[in-house]
Amino acid sequence: MLKPLVISTFMILIFMGCGGETSFSSSIPTQSNPTIIRTDPTTVSQGGVLSIFGFGFSIIPAENVISFGGITAPAESYNLTEGTTSGEVEVLTVTVPQDVEAQDYSILVIVNSVASNTDISVTVEP
Numbered sequence: 001m002l003k004p005l006v007i008s009t010f011m012i013l014i015f016m017g018c019g020g021e022t023s024f025s026s027s028i029p030t031q032s033n034p035t036i037i038r039t040d041p042t043t044v045s046q047g048g049v050l051s052i053f054g055f056g057f058s059i060i061p062a063e064n065v066i067s068f069g070g071i072t073a074p075a076e077s078y079n080l081t082e083g084t085t086s087g088e089v090e091v092l093t094v095t096v097p098q099d100v101e102a103q104d105y106s107i108l109v110i111v112n113s114v115a116s117n118t119d120i121s122v123t124v125e126p
Helices: 001-019
Strands: 037-041 043-045 049-055 064-068 071-074 076-084 090-097 101-105 108-111 119-124
Touching: 064 090, 071 090
Parallel strands: 043 119
Antiparallel strands: 037 049, 049 090, 064 071, 064 108, 076 090, 101 119
16 A cells, blocks of 8 residues: 555655746846747848847847847847747847848847847848
């Protein structure tokens, strides 16, 4: 009779350890540099909204600073993607500043002074 008691106690411990808490502190490091996988769209207007897919972003939108050739803007939103596709775990949205000139840019996401890869380009149109 001891085995069912042990199993029941074990099951209780497992369920007690799964408190269902889904939020976590923003002070917990992601342990990876921010990485951009892709953007949507790839061509955006000045003042338009750009989505940036990747991983290693901060869960606090304003801590993600997006640079377009030195002109920066904070992310306006942060979300987890619906399923991971090609390493896309997170998505940021940003409004392209009006003073960003119309041309191609290698965009950069900076999180707590750590810069992302620069191999993803976006075309900004007037």
